[in-house]
Amino acid sequence: MEEVFAYPAKWWSEAVTVWLVVAVVIYLVVAVPGIYFILKYRFKPGEREVGDHEKHGHWGLEALWTIIPTIIVLVLATYSFAIFKKQRTAPEDAxxxxxxxxxxxxxxxxxxxxxxxxxxxxxxxxxxxxxxxxxxxxxxxxxxxxxxxxxxxxxxxxxxxxxxxxxxxxxxxxxxxxxxxxxxxxxxxxxxxxxxxxxxxxxxxxxxxxxxxxxxxxxxxxxxxxxxxxxxxxxx
Ligand SMILES: [Cu+2]
Structure with a gap:
């Protein structure tokens, strides 16, 4: 990766990398199982179309996929705001x-x-x-x-x-x-x-x-x- 030689450009350049990594990981975690399930549970001739697929909620899973995204959002927001604050506050010796x-x-x-x-x-x-x-x-x-x-x-x-x-x-x-x-x-x-x-x-x-x-x-x-x-x- 190209070395960034200026501020605040350097911080934002790092932030782009962090956001990109998070976005790609989320994409893989969501899209890969998604495609797998689409193929695995697709309709096949001879199957009943209704009635077999009732599922009840799983509290552990519900909690997990609420808490993890909340943590990700809080971390990204705090991290980005910290850069924004540095960008708005000139160093004392400027x-x-x-x-x-x-x-x-x-x-x-x-x-x-x-x-x-x-x-x-x-x-x-x-x-x-x-x-x-x-x-x-x-x-x-x-x-x-x-x-x-x-x-x-x-x-x-x-x-x-x-x-x-x-x-x-x-x-x-x-x-x-x-x-x-x-x-x-x-x-x-x-x-x-x-x-x-x-x-x-x-x-x-x-x-x-x-x-x-x-x-x-x-x-x-x-x-x-x-x-x-x-x-x-x-x-x-
Ligand atoms: Cu002008």
């Missing part, structure tokens, strides 16, 4: 950025420890190209949790961080949030995932994930981030 969506682009603000904006990156609308200029990419450090505070200037957009498999609406007049962590340096897509007008299909940008030292240097403006080929990331 770096905070502010991203504002507009028709059609993004403005990303980087903050210092006091919450002052120290750097701003704006991705602007270009209907003629799928290339994102180097200085318009959203840069974040690899292996560190990033919490994004989201809002919009005009209509509802949605900030979709593709490698992390997470999306959240950007609503004018409201601040929403999500967090993600990408462990593998590289370049990944960010899309608007809420139809927001004629420029929607060109409302995207690149997330550039770089080693932490390189990120700090970039933030301070000491060096520009060198263009880097994607390694093990999303197909661009």
């Amino acid at each position: 770096m905070v950025i502010k991203v504002t969506g507009f028709m059609w682009g993004w403005q990303t603000e980087y903050l210092d420890e006091k919450g002052n904006v120290i750097k701003t990156v704006v991705t602007s609308f270009n209907p003629n190209s799928y290339e994102v200029p180097e200085d318009q990419k959203i840069v974040v450090p690899a292996g560190k949790p990033v919490k994004a505070l989201l809002t919009s200037l005009d209509v509802i957009h949605s900030f979709y961080v593709m490698p992390a498999r997470i999306t959240e609406d950007m609503v004018p007049g409201r601040i929403t949030h999500l967090w993600f962590q990408i462990n593998e340096p590289g370049e990944y897509w960010i899309f608007c995932r809420e139809f927001c007008g004629t420029g929607h299909s060109h409302m995207f940008t690149k997330l550039k994930v770089v080693p932490p030292e390189q990120f700090t240097a970039w933030l301070k403006g000491e060096t520009s981030v060198a263009s880097k080929k994607v390694e093990g990331g999303e197909e661009l």
